[in-house]
Amino acid sequence: MAPERKNLKNIIILILLIVICITVITVSFRQSDIFTNFRLLTLDYFKPVQEKTFQAFAPVAKFFINLRDYVNLKEKLEALELENALMMKDYSENINLKIENDALRKLAGMDIRSDYQAEAAKVIGYYNTRWQSEIIINKGKSSGVVEGMAVVNEKGLVGIVILASSSTSNVRLLTDPQSSVGARILSSRKLGLVEGGSDKNIYLNYIASGELVFKGDILITSEYGKFVPAEILIGRIKRVGPTGQTLYRQIEVEPFVDFRTLEYVLIIKG
Amino acid sequence: MKILLKFAHFIFLIISVILQLSFLEQLKIFNINIDLVLVTVIGIAVFEGxxxxxxxxxxxxMLLDLMIGQVIGLNALLYCLSGFFTGMIMDAGFKRRMITYILLIFFFTEANILLTGGIYYLFNFTSHTAALGLEMIIKPVCNIVVMFLVFPLLKAGLERSEEIGFKYKDQI
Incomplete structure (x- = not known):
């Protein structure tokens, strides 16, 4: 084939593919469901191989993650020991409070809060760019998972299910710039929204400028979520911005969950 | 033989997509990941056209977008443009040399970061300038390092195919 004809053929194919891409981008961004079925099929189709690959490479990934953590291991250990001592003290107090709370609820004729029904799942994929933070887990609609359900691990809230195929689900992490979860400050009971920022940090938004917020305050999920149950740990306040300049305070949150080392999670089914 | 090689490159590409999602996204330097798929696409364009x-x-x-994309079609657009322009640059007469490969990876990584940022900005996402700057410094370096692993693999198959083609040329 002559080089000119070959180039022309390439350019025609390029134009065709660009038109397809732009159409797909526009349609998908308008939240059309046309591509949902394709996405679900792709996720289900690649699940077995992805699960095996993730499993095979998990030790290597862990090794590199741990290598970075060794640098400040001593300070981390000291901080954890201190935190553990404080938590042990709180734990014994909490047991007494729970017994007292259950007794009072019984007296007042209210239901005693039961534990949530949860489904354990394994992380099989991870995608974390400046614009997006998601994981893929190996449970889907066939296990009763639906979009909107909260995903947690032993440390607290991980994210929300945004897409569920029959055997896998995509979970949007708290650090995703589009993530938004109703939250409450544990000490002051003030309500706000925990949202991901473009710098990969998470922020507590919509807390009025005049409100008193302290560094170290613990955040939990609010009771107003449709699927997300109340009182799940989110994180603690890391930095509070100055007051007076804006309508709301800028509050940075340090999540309890280490999103780099997620391996197993629980999907809260209600 | 050539068809077999193209098929092998295609399988290599699919494996790179799987590896990107299952492994490389976890290995981050300053929150910046290696783009194995981009490196593979550029490599294929260099060696296959x-x-x-x-x-x-x-x-x-498109596979990456369907599996995990926020804006479906964005990666497809960026990767197909990268592949096409790499082929054009190679057709323009650049030799298959290490310095050419390094420049190609550097240029297309930077272009991809800027284009992705631009498109997300059009879709009303906020951009963090410091994170963008850091990504523009670190990501090309990471991709160039990966290139030293990926390109020899893609090239190895090609050299073998050329070798066999030459050996039996007169008998065909």
Missing amino acids: GLYGLVYGFIAG
């Missing part, structure tokens, strides 16, 4: 770079780039990008 622009048409294969274009089509394979589109397929890999």
Whole structure:
């Protein structure tokens, strides 16, 4: 084939593919469901191989993650020991409070809060760019998972299910710039929204400028979520911005969950 | 033989998509990840030509978008453009040398970061300038390091095919 004809053929194919891409981008961004079925099929189709690959490479990934953590291991250990001592003290107090709370609820004729029904799942994929933070887990609609359900691990809230195929689900992490979860400050009971920022940090938004917020305050999920149950740990306040300049305070949150080392999670089914 | 090699490159591309999602996204330097798929697409375009770079780039990008993309079609667009223009640059007479490969990876990584940022900005996402600057410094370096692993693999198959083609040329 002559080089000119070959180039022309390439350019025609390029134009065709660009038109397809732009159409797909526009349609998908308008939240059309046309591509949902394709996405679900792709996720289900690649699940077995992805699960095996993730499993095979998990030790290597862990090794590199741990290598970075060794640098400040001593300070981390000291901080954890201190935190553990404080938590042990709180734990014994909490047991007494729970017994007292259950007794009072019984007296007042209210239901005693039961534990949530949860489904354990394994992380099989991870995608974390400046614009997006998601994981893929190996449970889907066939296990009763639906979009909107909260995903947690032993440390607290991980994210929300945004897409569920029959055997896998995509979970949007708290650090995703589009993530938004109703939250409450544990000490002051003030309500706000925990949202991901473009710098990969998470922020507590919509807390009025005049409100008193302290560094170290613990955040939990609010009771107003449709699927997300109340009182799940989110994180603690890391930095509070100055007051007076804006309508709301800028509050940075340090999540309890280490999103780099997620391996197993629980999907809260209600 | 050539068809077999193209098929092998296609399988390599699919494996790179799987590896990107299952492994490389976890290995981050300052929150910046290696783009194995982009490196593979550029490699295929260098060794197979622009048409294969274009089509394979589109397929890999679309697969990535369907599996985890926020804006479906964005990676497909970026990868197919990268594949096509790499092929064009190689057709313009650049030699298959290490410095050419390094410059290609550097240029297309930077272009991809800027284009992604631009498109997300058009879709009303906020951009963090410091994070963008850091990504523009670190990501090309990471991709160039990965290139030293990926390109020899893609090239090895090609050299073998050329060798066999030459050996039996007179008998065909």
